[in-house]
Amino acid sequence: MKKIVLLGYMGCGKSTIAQNLSKITNIPFLDLDKCIEERANLSINEIFEKHGEVYFRKLEHEMFVELLQSLENNIIGLGGGTPCYANNHELLKGDDVVSIYLKASIDTLYSRLVHNKSKRPLIANMNEEEMKEFIAKHLFDRSFYYNQAKHKVSVDDRSVEETVQDILEILA
C-alpha cells in the first residue's frame, strides 16, 4: 500500500500540510506524534519528562514501522526527529513509500516556532536567542537524514495551498 510520508524540522508544516492534503486526496492522514500519544496515553511532553528521550525514540521507531506496515494507503506526518534515529531514514526509501522533505529555512522555522513552542519539549524552555542558535545547529545536524527523502519541497514563502499543490504534482 502506498504511504506518503512528510518529514522535516519541527514547525516546517508537516501536520498542517498533511491535513490539507488529506482533505483534497481523501487519503487518510496519520500523525506519528499523535499515534504515539494515543498509544502511550501520555502527551509527547509527558513521555519526555517521565521516561526520557531514548524511550520516546524507541516508541517512535516502533510506531513508524507499524504505520508503514498497515494495509491502507496513508499520508503519514512524521515527528521532527523521526528520520534521525534508529535508522528510520532507511525506511524513507522503501518501494511503496513516497517520502517528501518539507524544507524550510532557519528564519521560516524560527518565525513559526517562536510563539508556539510549549508543546515541543526540545525548545520549550529556551529564550528567543537560544532558540535561533539551537535551530541553526540542529537543522545542520539533521539535514543529512532529511535529505534521504525521495522528494524535496521548499516551503519558504509558500502558502499552505501552494505547498499542497507542489506535493500533488509530485504524486501525479
Ligand SMILES: Nc1ncnc2c1ncn2[C@@H]1O[C@H](COP(=O)(O)OP(=O)(O)OP(=O)(O)O)[C@@H](O)[C@H]1O
Ligand atoms: N505556509 C505554511 N505552511 C505550513 N504551516 C504554516 C504555514 N504558514 C504558517 N504555518 C504555521 O506553522 C506552524 C507549522 O506547524 P505544524 O504543527 O504543522 O508543523 P510540524 O512540522 O507538524 O511540527 P512538529 O514537528 O513540531 O509536529 C503551524 O502553526 C501553521 O499554522
Ligand SMILES: O=C(O)C1=C[C@@H](O)[C@@H](O)[C@H](O)C1
Ligand atoms: O524534532 C524533534 O526531535 C521532535 C519533534 C516533534 O514532532 C516530536 O516528535 C518531539 O517533540 C521531538
Ligand SMILES: [Mg+2]
Ligand atoms: Mg506535527
